[in-house]
Amino acid sequence: MRKKRIATASLAGCFGCHMSLLDIDERIIDLMKVAEFDRSPLNDFKKFTRRCDIGLIEGGCCNEDNVHVLREFRKNCDVLVAVGQCAIMGGLPVMRNAIMHSEDPLRECLDEAYKASPKVMNPENQIPNDPALPLLLDKVYTLVDVVKVDYQIPGCPPSGDVLWTALSALIKGEPPELDWALIKYD
């Protein structure tokens, strides 16, 4: 049987879900027997080399690049999985969407971070705006706001054991059914 191809991406997430994937520890050796990684920040494939069976996405969308990467994943992966609270519900980054009594939360966040102050030297008083920087979205979006998602694995992050269980099922072509004791929303 040919090895399953897995692609992973971290969008507006903290990389913790990727770290949790590495918490499968030595089982990574078993994983390599049945699967191989395509596009992923864990290797140097910066784009898809071919169609993948499984796409794992950590994080929601906070800028245009995130949206672009997410659409690429949807296009190139048979099964797309939202991994972790950020991908499913927005997580910590989504806290910028609603700031009490604020009409323009993003603007407030940017001002707080960059405006000139005794601690910040910013002679032109400008917010970073170089064309090299992707445009920020008006608010943070979850994955399902942008594309169809096949499965969601909750947790912040889902533990290495949860990811192992889910991935093992997906590799066999089965839906990742988690025992209730494994489902955590922390």
Add this chain to the structure above:
Amino acid sequence: MESRKARIVEIEPVTRVEGHGKVTVHLDEHNNVSEARLHIVEFRGFERFIRGRLLWEVPVIVQRLCGICPVSHHIAAAKAMDMIVGVDQLTPTAEKMRRLMHYGQIMQSNVLHFFHLSSPDLLFGFDAAAKKRNIFEVIKQFPDLAKQGVLMRKYGQEVILHTAGKKIHGTGAIPGGINKNLSLKERDALLVDVDLMMSWAQNAVQVAKNYTLDHLPLVEQFANFKSSHMSLVREDGALDLYHGNLRAVDAAGNIIFDQMDYRDFNDYLMEEVRPWSYMKFPFIKSRGNVDGWYRVGPLARMNTVSFIDTPLANQEFEAFRRFGQGKPVSMTLGYHWARMIEVLHCVEKIKELLHDPDLQGTDLRLKGERREEGIAVIEAPRGSLFHHYKVDENDQVTYCNLIVSTTHNNTAMNRAVTDVAKKYLSGQKTITEKMLNHIEVAVRAYDPCLSCATHALGQMPLVVEVLDAEGKIVDRGSQFAEIETPGLT
């Protein structure tokens, strides 16, 4: 690419780093590199949206900025909140539990960086085929070494599990103390493998040291530049990753400031905003924004501290300093060697703590007289981490400022990227994927945590771009026609 007009090459995303970054290389009309930049491309806005949250929530929320060293943010926030709840000295059980958690964290993070992310460059060469440059290939070709890396990281994660309750985003530290001690069962579980870890950590130092010595001609000319260095040190000058005062030395090793109370950091440090990165550029005020930049992290710590208070790591520290002939070591790739010395130090500390009965103590938490302001600095895996909060009488945060480790290295990483781009890309007719990987190797050595660095604005995968003289993007690193596409297996 014939010489026609200036342009910009882009590497995006930079891979095998934690988080999201991008590099742009600016070429002039003769294909010479005029400048190269590392951009942080995401933005969060943490400092604004944390306002209004309750003080006890902060250590749990803030670590979600970064899943690579969540414990660092967790502990730094808790330490700042200690100050707010009026606790200047924790109970021995609380401080030692936090230290144990912290050493577990630095161990796993440093190991992860060296084995999982950087070792492919060192073992296979900077210009190995792209499809080979990953941990999976290391597992195939160097199974024993890879196994040591995987299991050392696992051990560090288990130390965190038993101190914080969870491997990633735990809850151990709370304002004024901790929420659990270490049970005898947990202690015994950790004791089983501690000696094995010690011998593997010693081996890891040798691997990193031998790499440096065996490749000196390369290492010495690769992003090697003079800079100042800064870290916390203990009152006697020893390495202390959890607590101390700030020391900075210049390129010759002369003291810029020493035993500076970190609560006064705003008098010493300032940050500059530049339009092309969401990450700010900190500098030492007295030296100005042009010359005041410095480095932090393992290399800087080996250059600032006077000694290490654990014997095996101290021997390695002395060898490191002898190599530098008493002066600060300035090679970017020296970070790897320094990082493994710290792993050894952490394992020694973990072993020492596991034998300390204070960890089974039951005095977990203290309370004191409330204050409005809390400032904490710890040495995170990647360098000094600053947390500064103000909290009102309703327990709500009214102000927050974080200077994360990676941010301190912003200027240094940009220097490294420019140096390497000039050396390997200038005047080249064709820019290959392998040449671009050299730039990524330089960035990677700093183990940048682009997730943390994004706290203000966003997060970055590492990307390299090529721009023309007018600043138009000619092509992106991964999309060059000339660049070989990683083959299929």
